Amino acid sequence: MYRCILNNSLPSDMYQINMAYAYWKSDVDYLKSTMAPSVEDDFFNFLKNLSADDVTLYAIDEGNVVFPRVPLIIVEGPLIVVQLLETTLLNLVNFSSLIATNAARYRMAAGSRIQLLEFGLRRAQGPDGGLSASRYAYIGGFDGTSNVLAGKLYGIPVKGTHAHAYVSSYSSLNDLAQESLAHKDGSGNENLKDLAxxxxxxxxKSLNILEEEASNGELAAFISFAISFPFTFLALVDTYDVVKSGLLNFCAVALGLNELGYRSTWHQNRFRYKLDWFADVTIVASNDINEETIISLNEQGHKIDCFGIGTHLVTCQRQPALGCVYKLVEINNEPKIKLSQDVEKVTCPGKKVVYRLYGSDGHALIDxxxxxxxxxxxINSKVLCRHPFQESKRAYVSxxxxxxxxxxxxxxxxxxxxLPTLEEIKERVNKSLLTLRQDHKRTLNPTPFKVSVSDDLYNFLHDLWLQNAPIGELF
Amino acid sequence: MYRCILNNSLPSDMYQINMAYAYWKSDVDYLKSTMAPSVEDDFFNFLKNLSADDVTLYAIDEGNVVFPRVPLIIVEGPLIVVQLLETTLLNLVNFSSLIATNAARYRMAAGSRIQLLEFGLRRAQGPDGGLSASRYAYIGGFDGTSNVLAGKLYGIPVKGTHAHAYVSSYSSLNDLAQESLAHKDGSGNENLKDLAxxxxxxxxKSLNILEEEASNGELAAFISFAISFPFTFLALVDTYDVVKSGLLNFCAVALGLNELGYRSTWHQNRFRYKLDWFADVTIVASNDINEETIISLNEQGHKIDCFGIGTHLVTCQRQPALGCVYKLVEINNEPKIKLSQDVEKVTCPGKKVVYRLYGSDGHALIDxxxxxxxxxxxINSKVLCRHPFQESKRAYVSxxxxxxxxxxxxxxxxxxxxLPTLEEIKERVNKSLLTLRQDHKRTLNPTPFKVSVSDDLYNFLHDLWLQNAPIGELF
Structure with a gap:
């Protein structure tokens, strides 16, 4: 489980941070205050004139599916400048890619027809962590967010429910400031409270529920909401007992609205009211939903139209951090290799050019x-693709x-x-995922997508490894 | 595991977000674009004139240890205004309290003499998520951060290591631009490379390690670092083989520096060089450290002086999100209760005044x-403290x-x-934790700290519960 979608930096985030710089005279003054007095002024003057003009940055388009070992970003330039970029790039890439990937997994689990809404702001890492989560969840496949600021800044559709506090602020039907609503066709007002x-x-009676057990405060809240938003009536049904109060009150108001010509919001197979529109009612589920819940509901054949997902999306329960790293692979034309007893951590030396090879059916075959x-x-020529570490694993691909x-x-x-728009990146995620075979994407035992090296790179890597590995160890 | 330390809002975060507002004419214009055309202009005019002047906010001092059921913040004011504050307050309180609590747990596990450094920026939720993590980790008990911007903005001490890329950028001793260093006492220069x-x-020879197996590039990097920072020499010893290269090279440079009068950085019991200062050498461990690692190292009797903790601190592996909620408890002098089949989710109605009662030894007894x-x-009078839900659990406390x-x-x-400074809040966390008995703080099976209600509040709560609970259910 280490597949990620690449994302590049966020101009708006950088802008916000630059604003905050204002209250020290300069970054360099601050740095000076933290360093040993023996550090020469020349160093600080050097920092003042630092620029990224000599840096070249190669990246995979934002939104593409990528796999372990393939460099997401290649940075070339003066050593000190590219070293200073390390943490910034990792910070910007890790969380954004993690969330986009997590969102894409939810999308794959839910299928394309279900609405997915990001409800994570309350659990995100502060206001800006929440903004990043909204942005990258949208890119990864979500349809909207409850974070209104993300809507404003990034143009993401905003969707949400009302609050429990809205429902519980009504105590009885006497709290209704208004009871009547105009018929949709303009044929006059009717009393929605009476209809409900x-x-x-x-x-x-039909459902064998005691009417006295339903909350009148809840009914008042629903009626009030319906009068304000007759076209987009929506009800949170779990403030009190869901079946005995929430659903009963919701259906009562929805049927009242229906009499006035408006269509609205819920579906329960067992109701005997054979009104066609009940099948179109939107059901939103949003209580601690995670990927497994969705898969399990799929197996049970649910009727839910929309999932609101918060905590498990923005904190990425399954893997709370993505571990991208930034490694030196070449200096002054000399390749560098980072060795490790853990073969997964051995770096591939030197600059690489990476190709994704596709089959005739449009599916990606291998990197x-x-x-x-x-x-x-x-195209259509055989090329030898080798496993980077296992000598015997290799294949010809056309x-x-x-x-x-x-x-x-x-x-x-x-x-x-x-630079692409958010919608273009979102579309790229979608298209890129379509190029993967289904067995790479399944939840249980997915086939690993292969990342290979050319014969030349294989030999180059292993020669350098041997040159750098200590001799004399008993293995 | 649901104990949290309260934190209030961050002026600097809010400031950053306000900056970003600039590119819509106003928030209200944006909101209008998202809402049904039937929404009256009066509503938007009302929003334009919204103010928090009529809101009163009560809070527990930032940095105090708090327990489930005790309200962290009490908000009173016009219904619509206090409803609009819900997500903002939850966002600002949840993550900050989670990180401060997590940091405090690391501090308790490590003890007071170990340095704890926050290294989480690469894995945090974007730049600002990283800033929040640095800030609240410091409040919770950490000593410093590798996040230089957090140092600049909040005055947190910045500490870190050099990068692996710094070490691997040196290939051989020929890469040394400078080899000599002045003796600390000013008695002239010596060649540090030769000494090392x-x-x-x-x-x-003494350690029976082949000198040829040690990396000369690494040695060059250490020498170069030592020449630049002779007083604060520090070495990352795991770029190549830790024992055969990293430690050997480090000790060689450290002993060279010692000859020139400078003290430096590592400790290994088994070395035969009985130089006193070796005992003062600082060992920093920072590879995927979590609370369990520290506890396990404690049991083994480690010699580590400092832990650098990143991923597990900022993503809070054990519980990635804190689930604070914001509930309506009173409206127009009428108390409100939120019922739930899960007794943990039943809210305590009405406004509460909360007292922490201490024993004569200074320990907190109960809330x-x-x-x-x-x-x-x-003081010194018996008061009846009741369990909020279990009728038979009650005790007199003096x-x-x-x-x-x-x-x-x-x-x-x-x-x-x-408003307190960061240092004052940090000190409050420390003092507040000291008021807890050790058995409340132990990792394994901690005694739950009791939060009780008065007899009056108990009856009030249960009367209201009965009034609101449906009748006629078979239980």
């Missing part, structure tokens, strides 16, 4: 990393389509690509 | 919630000290208390 009470009496000086793979995954995003002090 | 090589040869009209408890937990923090459009 009539339907509640009738429903409670292939080459050295820059190699001849690129060609790609029907080839994609060079990296583009130059920053060079000569300028952004080099038209 | 001399010590490495001698050490490797007692009363109704506002009751006579407050008195407090030696009584603390009213809430203060008015906002009233009449103004902050009503001098």
């Amino acid at each position: 009470l009539k339907w509640r009496k009738s429903l409670s 292939l990393m080459q050295r820059p000086q190699e001849t690129p793979p060609e 790609p029907a389509k080839i994609e060079n995954l990296h583009k130059i995003y920053w060079k000569d002090g300028k952004v080099q690509q038209k | 090589l001399k010590w490495r040869k001698s050490l490797s 007692l919630m009363q109704r506002p009209q009751e006579t407050p408890p008195e 407090p030696a000290k009584i603390e009213n937990l809430h203060k008015i923090y906002w009233k009449d459009g103004k902050v009503q208390q001098k």
Whole structure:
């Protein structure tokens, strides 16, 4: 479980942080205050003139599905400058990719016809953590957010429910400031309270529920909401007892609204009222939903139209942090390798060019990393793809389509690509996931997507490994 | 495991978000664009003139230890205004309290003499999530952060190591731009490279390590660092093999520095060099440390002086989200109760005054919630403390000290208390934890701290419960 979708930096986040800088004269003054007095002024002057003009940044388009070992971002430039970028890049990539990936998994579990709403602001890491969560959940496949600021800043559709406190603020039907509502066709006003009470009496008999057990405060809250939003009536049914009060009151108001020409919001198979529109009522479920809940509900054949997901989306219960790293792979044309007893942590030395090879059915077959000086793979020509560490694992692949995954995003002090809109990135996530075979995406025992190296890169990697590995150890 | 330390809002976070508002003409314009056309202009005009002048906010001092059921913040004011504050308050309280609590748990596990550094920026929820994590980890008991911006903005001490990329950027001793260092006493320069090589040869013989297996690039990186920071030399020893390269090179440079009069950084019992200062060398451990690791290392009797903790601190593995809620308890002088089949979720109706009762040894005994009209408890007088839900659980307590937990923090459009500095809040966490008995704080099976209600509040709560509970259910 270590697959991630790449995301690049957020101009608006950076902007917010720059604002906060104001109250020290400069970053350099602050740094000076933290360092040993022996540090020369030349160093601080150097920092003052630091620029990223000599940095070139290659990245995979934001929203593409990516796999372990493939570099998400390649940074070239003066050593000190690119070292200073380490934490910034990791911070911006890790959480955003984690959330986008988590959101994409929810989308795959829920299927394409279910609405998914992000409800995570209360549990996110502060206001800005919440904004990032809204943004990347949307990119990953969610349809909207309850975070109104994210709606305003990023144009994400905002959706939500009313609060429990709204329902419980009504104590009785006497709290209704207004009871009448105009018929949709303009044919005059009717008393919605009377209609709702009539339907509640009738429903409670049919359903064998005691009308006295339903909360009148709740009914008043629903009526009041329906009068304000007759076209988008929605009710939170779990402030009191869901079946004996919430659903009964909801249906009573919904049927009243129906009499006045408005359609509204819930579905219960067992109700005997054969009104067609009841099948169109939207059911939103939102209590501590996670991926497993959705999969289990799918198996039971639920009638839910929309999931509101908060905590488990923004804190990513299954894997709360993505562990991207930033490693030196080449300096002064000399390749560098980071060795480790854990083979997963051995880095692939030198600059790489990465191709995604597709089959004739449009599915991605494999990622292939080459050295820059190699001849690129060609369409419909056999190319040898090797496992980076297991000598015997290799295969010939004849790609029907080839994609060079990296583009130059920053060079000569300028952004080099038209930056995509949120909608374009979201669409790329969707398209990119469609290129994966279903067995790579299934929840249980997914087939690992293979990331391979060319024969040349394989030999280069293993020669360098041998040169750097200590001799004389008993293995 | 649901104990939290209260924290209030962050002016600097709010400021950052306000900046971002700039590119819509106003929030109200944006809201209008999202709502049904039937919503009256009066509503938007009302929003434009919204103010918190009529809101009164009572809160427990930031940094106090608090327990489930005790309200952290009590908000009184016009219904619509206090409803609008719900998500903002939950967002600001939940994550900050979670991190402060998590940090306090690490501090308790590590003991007071170990340095704890927050290294979480790379895994936090974006730049601002990282800032919140740094801030609240510091409040909860950490000594510093690697997040330099948090240092600048909040005055938190910044500490860190150099990067692996710094070490691996050196390939050989030829990469050294400078080799000599002035003796601390000013008696002239010596060649630190030669000294380090001399010590490495001698050490490797004594320790039976092949000198050839140690990385010369790593040695060069350490020498270069030592020349720049002779007083604060520090080395990351796990870029290559820790024992055969990292420690050997570190000790060689440290002993060289020692010859030049500087003291430095590591401790290994088994070394035969009986230099006193080796015992003072600081060992920092920072690879995927969590609370259990620290407890286990404690049991083994470690020599580590400092833990750098990242992922598990900022994502709070054990419980990734704190579930504070915001509930209506009174409206127009009428108490409100939220019922639930889960007794833990039943709310305590009406406004409460909360006292913490202390014993004569200074330890907190119990929290007692009363109704506002009751006579407050008195020192050395018996007061009946009842379990809120179990009729038979009750006890008389004679407090030696009584603390009213809430203060008015906002009233009449103004902050009503001098807001504490970060250091003051940190100190309060420390003092507050000291008032808890050790058995409340132990990791395994902690004694739950009791939160009780007065007899009056008990009856009030249960009468209201009966009035609101449905009748006729078979139980």
